[in-house]
Amino acid sequence: EEQLVQSGAEVKKPGDSLRISCKGSGYIFSTYWINWVRQMPGKGLEWMGRIDPSDSYTIYSPSFQGHVTISADTSISTAYLQWSSLKASDTAMYYCARQIRDSGGYYVNWFDLWGQGTLVTVSS
């Protein structure tokens, strides 16, 4: 079964650093992109950025550029989302989502497989 399994909930203080993870299984992890999506409490979905695990090429939403870092380690089929200095406003649920290729080898423009989400709470 193909799945994305995310790391558990985190409670941090403002200024802390944090890295959350998204582990793929049931497919060849390096062949598909991984996206990260934020959902603040009671709010909508926001696309943060994505990574090509095969070469670590990343692209970020302008809203998140410089605030987070997306990375991946294909040897353990895992993508990461990290912060160097958390703020209270980073409190949210974070989802990873897969973006596959079509039969012609081109990346599709939808997210077919999602992780279960990681809740990050930042509070003093």
Added chain:
Amino acid sequence: QSALTQPASVSGSPGQSITISCTGTSSDVGGYKYVSWYQQHPGKAPKLMIYDVSYRPSGVSNRFSGSKSGNTASLTISGLQAEDEADYYCTSYTVSSTYVFGTGTKVTVL
């Protein structure tokens, strides 16, 4: 990059049809045939319902359909059922090679 505009809420009785709109610009919705729709039940991860404006993934009911005209995409749910009560989000590819989600619509089955 502004979120795509969706109505905050839409409601309907069982068996009725409802339509959710998703309005963007020529730099996203209007410029590409890359609009997708996601269903999210409370406390759950989103689920893909429609991709590339009007295509249904395997396993998604044919009661769900999508369309687009100009800068506005639409999701129609026909034969509304209690299980359809959820939040729905559109998303579009953009001219910047990024993606933007809609503001989200809460569907209530009366």
